[in-house]
Amino acid sequence: MEKIKIINGNKEYKKNNEKIKILENINLNFNSNVFYAILGESGIGKTTLLNIIGTLDNLTDGKLFIDNIDISTLKDDEKAHLRMEKIGFIFQDFYLNPYMTLEENIMQPMFINEKYNKKMILDKTNELIELMGLSHRKKHFPKELSGGEQQRVAIARALANEPDIILADEPTGNLNKENEIKIFEILKDLSKNGKCVITVSHSDRVKDFADVIFKFKEGNIEIDENK
Amino acid sequence: MFKNELKTIFRNKNNLVYLIIFFIIFIILNFSFNLKLFINKYYDKKINKYIDKCYEIAQKENITTETKYEELVRTIYTSDGKKLTNEQIQNLKHLKYVQDIKTNNIDIPTFQEPITVYCIIVDDWKNCQEIQQFLDIQGISSYIANIDKSILEEYQTTKNFTNIIKYTLFLISLIIFILCYKNIIYNERENIKLLKIFGYRKKQIRKIVLIQLLTLTLIGAITGYIIFRILFILINCLLKF
Numbered sequence: 001m002e003k004i005k006i007i008n009g010n011k012e013y014k015k016n017n018e019k020i021k022i023l024e025n026i027n028l029n030f031n032s033n034v035f036y037a038i039l040g041e042s043g044i045g046k047t048t049l050l051n052i053i054g055t056l057d058n059l060t061d062g063k064l065f066i067d068n069i070d071i072s073t074l075k076d077d078e079k080a081h082l083r084m085e086k087i088g089f090i091f092q093d094f095y096l097n098p099y100m101t102l103e104e105n106i107m108q109p110m111f112i113n114e115k116y117n118k119k120m121i122l123d124k125t126n127e128l129i130e131l132m133g134l135s136h137r138k139k140h141f142p143k144e145l146s147g148g149e150q151q152r153v154a155i156a157r158a159l160a161n162e163p164d165i166i167l168a169d170e171p172t173g174n175l176n177k178e179n180e181i182k183i184f185e186i187l188k189d190l191s192k193n194g195k196c197v198i199t200v201s202h203s204d205r206v207k208d209f210a211d212v213i214f215k216f217k218e219g220n221i222e223i224d225e226n227k
Numbered sequence: 228m229f230k231n232e233l234k235t236i237f238r239n240k241n242n243l244v245y246l247i248i249f250f251i252i253f254i255i256l257n258f259s260f261n262l263k264l265f266i267n268k269y270y271d272k273k274i275n276k277y278i279d280k281c282y283e284i285a286q287k288e289n290i291t292t293e294t295k296y297e298e299l300v301r302t303i304y305t306s307d308g309k310k311l312t313n314e315q316i317q318n319l320k321h322l323k324y325v326q327d328i329k330t331n332n333i334d335i336p337t338f339q340e341p342i343t344v345y346c347i348i349v350d351d352w353k354n355c356q357e358i359q360q361f362l363d364i365q366g367i368s369s370y371i372a373n374i375d376k377s378i379l380e381e382y383q384t385t386k387n388f389t390n391i392i393k394y395t396l397f398l399i400s401l402i403i404f405i406l407c408y409k410n411i412i413y414n415e416r417e418n419i420k421l422l423k424i425f426g427y428r429k430k431q432i433r434k435i436v437l438i439q440l441l442t443l444t445l446i447g448a449i450t451g452y453i454i455f456r457i458l459f460i461l462i463n464c465l466l467k468f
């Protein structure tokens with residue numbers, strides 16, 4: 001099923017009166033049940049693209065549809081609600097709240113979900129902690145966890161509101177080989193279970209897991225046929 | 228939602244500094260707003276000593292008057308000898324600080340009519356000047372005989388000075404508060420960014436930050452107030468001796 005569609009997407013930044021083109025007339029589709037990987041050089045615009053898909057940034061020109069909703073017609077609060085409902089984010093440096101325990105970090109997005117009551121929040125949190133194999137670390141703070149464990153907390157947090165779309169920006173950038181494989185396996189499982197997973201990566205190992213690979217080059221994005 | 232966010236501001240050791248700053252500011256603010264009280268207590272003591280001395284002298288010289296000694300210090304005398312109309316006396320009696328008005332008719336042989344002197348007794352010596360100003364406006368000349376004028380003047384300037392101190396400290400505190408709030412919000416920026424990513428609405432984020440700031444301020448205010456009260460009792464004890 002088609003989840004995300006970008007039509008004639010353009011993105012440029014202005015820096016000292018000089019325009020930098022990041023995206024130039026790109027057309028992309030992302031579907032459910034697929035694990036996408038986006039590869040490309042540093043500074044080419046991968047994070048920018050993820051932020052646009054995640055409704056944290058806007059296209060300069062063109063249209064973005066998520067579940068057939070034209071994002072450009074939404075107000076800030078409506079975009080926020082859509083993010084809560086449909087999108088889970090994972091970052092390279094985990095981006096956990098250092099002053100919250102593992103449990104509290106995972107709960108944080110759930111408090112604004114009107115579908116959950118207090119008990120459901122606790123149940124869902126426990127379910128996710130178990131799923132990520134972190135039951136013995138519930139009350140620990142992020143700095144007391146290993147990198148791999150922290151990223152699993154971040155994944156659990158991204159899944160908190162049961163989104164259909166997972167956006168991961170170099171999720172394994174700070175991890176060793178074993179942890180990297182583990183994280184890619186989790187993401188792969190998520191896509192098999194119906195989610196649309198889009199990950200940006202510098203690692204070649206992602207090719208072993210991803211279903212579709214996009215190569216990002218100077219404003220254009222093309223499918224890597226070698227896959 | 229707020230419980231966990233509140234926990235984080237207490238777990239963040241940086242906020243301890245702000246808590247201490249708030250606490251100290253509130254002690255200072257409490258002091259500056261009660262400065263007048265301390266000043267009044269100090270001058271009451273000074274005046275009381277003065278009355279005691281008068282009393283001693285009066286006893287030695289066997290002088291007695293109708294007025295009690297304690298009242299002398301808060302009595303204003305009219306000085307033009309004219310009789311006041313009933314209406315004027317009623318008006319005076321209804322003034323906020325006036326406790327009593329006594330009339331003395333003094334016969335002086337060379338005068339055709341006796342001179343009338345009114346003793347207006349005010350509730351506190353500190354309010355004498357205000358009543359005297361009122362009398363001036365009414366065209367009734369008067370004098371405060373029993374307190375050294377210099378003490379009254381000194382008291383007045385000190386009082387004005389405390390007002391200046393009060394408002395200056397208040398202003399400085401306000402600026403410090405704003406700076407602290409700005410820093411606390413700056414320290415929360417990562418969490419605010421996260422909340423935005425999770426889909427918290429602007430209003431919800433603002434509410435969370437506001438509750439965090441209010442909680443820190445309130446704790447500072449309460450502990451500051453308690454410590455001030457304790458110090459207040461101690462200072463009062465010291466002033467007694």
Ligand SMILES: Nc1ncnc2c1ncn2[C@@H]1O[C@H](COP(=O)(O)OP(=O)(O)OP(=O)(O)O)[C@@H](O)[C@H]1O
Pocket residue numbers: 013014015022040041042043044045046047048049
């Ligand atoms: N807010 C901004 N204002 C101006 N320029 C920006 C802004 N954000 C990003 N850029 C520029 O856009 C380009 C793309 O940035 P982006 O972060 O998307 O790259 P990236 O592909 O994710 O790189 P990396 O692999 O290093 O993370 C960079 O040249 C960057 O300097």
Ligand SMILES: [Mg+2]
Pocket residue numbers: 046047048169
């Ligand atoms: Mg990036």
